[in-house]
Amino acid sequence: MVPLSRVTPATVDVLNALLNGEAPIWGLLVVKQTSRPAGSVYPILERLEGSGWVTSEWEDDSERTGPRRRLYELTSDGAAAAREIVATAESRSRARVARVVAAPNGIAAGAS
Amino acid sequence: MNNDVILRVLALMLPRAVRARYLEEWRADSFAAADAGLRRRDIVRGAAALTVTIDRDLPANTDEPRGAVPRRLARRGLGLFAAAAVVLAGAWLTNGGILPEGPSTSPQALDALNTVAWISLRLAMLAILVGVLYFGRAAIMARTTLARTAAAAAMTGPITIALAVTFDPHWTVLLAGIVLSAFGFAAGLAVVTGPSPLSLERRVASWSVRLPAAMLGAVVVALILVIGAVDLLVWNPQTQVPGLSLHAIYAQMSEVDQFSQSTALVQVTLWAALWGGLAAAVVFRAARRSQTWMTPRRVSILLLAIIGGAVFFRFFAGFSIGMSIADTFRTTGANTSIVSAVLPYVGQFALATAAVLSGWAPKIHNANTSEARDVAVA
Incomplete structure (x- = not known):
């Protein structure tokens, strides 16, 4: 598995969807669950697969006709690394929210 | 849609x-x-x-190690640029091609030489264009910043030069094109020959394949050396001074210009012996059982380079004869023989073909084998 060169908020959302969704998960469902455009999600899935974080396979549904759906799943190493990234992103997000909440209080305290 | x-x-x-x-x-x-x-x-x-x-360079997409495809594309671009540079330098050195204007040259021969000059220039332009496309593809595929920057510079540099030459804008545009091209070539060479850990293929050729190729090439070299030597000593003097016999020409050169026929003969012989010796060395090497690296492509590169070198240095081997003829009979370069006009093209095309062949290393097929680690890519 190759470490990701950059982790964008969209990457975190995709990793979150892959961690929380039913595995393996259909690519289009990742688009839907992240509410990110397919133009963001498709390249991220390709990058994750190319880096060995994710594997993909065709859906094995003999009842459905037409083109097959592609299902994605985190590898065991990928899942562990994804949990770390998501946890780091969430803690950063909480810290940012705390700063935003704290800033007006500090201004108010200074004014009084 | x-x-x-x-x-x-x-x-x-x-x-x-x-x-x-x-x-x-x-x-x-x-x-x-x-x-x-x-x-x-x-x-x-x-x-x-x-x-x-x-990621177009992903091994799963290319079936080759990462970096192998952009490196191969860049190498082909470099080969094409080098070929174009050889032809353009030849055109510049010969002022657009040697045209014999003596009375013995037929109009058809002049037309043919003009056509060859016209075609060779267009081929050089085409080689640059295709080379730019190869560099463009290499830039798109490459994942390292240096490789992308080098390929992009090598692609935009020649385009900038072409635009500057065509539209004649401020001189800084031409300078920018030259700087971009130089940077692109230098960085591209660093990437192409760099130490990134690629799996490389050991390309080999059997004795029965490489020896005939080497012998055939050596025969062509020998033919060019013989024609070149005879032209320097016999045909060119006779064409330059059509009214006199060869003996009379040399006698007059000795009398008027203190020309030494034996010195000239030694110079031409040394020239032929040097380049003929190099060609023979290639054949002897190809004949040895252990020299399996000498694939027909590599043998061709060596022998074509020898032809190019021989033709280029023929100018120096025949310099004293040419100068003495000019000083003795007040002739000019325009009186030259048809062989002296044709051979520069032979040399340029041989060198250009060697450059293209050296850029056209075949695709790696055994990237996953253990032996594909420690061998040269050439």
């Missing part, structure tokens, strides 16, 4: 190994887009984004 047609077109722009996979995936997503609350257009946009950003 129909979304499915667009998806098909986008899939065609993907690496061959993943075209069918992504087309089917996009189609499945497109059919179900409405169920997921998306429009089919969104899937097309996603497919377009993937087509632009996909």
Whole structure:
């Protein structure tokens, strides 16, 4: 598995969807669950697969006709690394929210 | 345009190994887009984004080690640029090609030489254009910043020079083109020959394949050396001074210009012996059982380079004869023989072909084998 060169908020959302969704998960469902455009999600899935974080396979549904759906799943190493990234992103997000909440209080305290 | 047609077109722009996979995936997503609350257009946009950003150098997509394909493309671009540089330098050194204007030269021969000059210049331009395309593809595929920057510079530099020469803007545009090209070539060479850990292929040729190739090439070299030597000593003097016998020409040169026939003969013989010796060395080496690295392509590169070198240095071997003829009979370069006009093209094309062949290393086939680690890429 190759470490990701950059982790964008969209990457975190995709990793979150892959961690929380039913595995393996259909690519289009990742688009839907992240509410990110397919133009963001498709390249991220390709990058994750190319880096060995994710594997993909065709859906094995003999009842459905037409083109097959592609299902994605985190590898065991990928899942562990994804949990770390998501946890780091969430803690950063909480810290940012705390700063935003704290800033007006500090201004108010200074004014009084 | 129909979304499915667009998806098909986008899939065609993907690496061959993943075209069918992504087309089917996009189609499945497109059919179900409405169920997921998306429009089919969104899937097309996603497919377009993937087509632009996909890692084209991924070993799974290329079936080769990472870096091998962009390096090969850049090497081909360099080979084509080097070939164009040889032809353009030849045109510059001979002022657009040697045209014998003596009475013995037929108009048909002059027309043929003019046509060769015209075609060789166009071929050089075409080589630059195709080389730019190769560098462009290498830049798109490469993942390292240096490789991308080098390829982009090597691609835009010659275009900038061409625009500057065509439209004659401020001189800084031409300078920028030259600096870009120089940087692109230098950095490109560093990338192409650099130490990145690629799996390389040991290319070998059997004795029965390489020896005939070497012998055939050596025969061509010998033919050119004989023609070149006879032209320097016999045909060219006779063409320059048509009214006199060869003996009379040399006698007059000795009398008027203190020309030494034996010295000239030694110079020409040394020239032929040096380049003939190099060609013979190639044949002897190819004949040894252990020299399996001498594939026909590599043998051809060596012998074509020998032809190019021999033709170029023929100028120096025949310099004293040419100067003495000019001083004795007040002739000019325009009185030269047809062989002296044709041989520079032979040398240029030989060197240009050697440059192209050296850039055209075959694709690596055994990237996953253990022996593909420690050998040269050439």
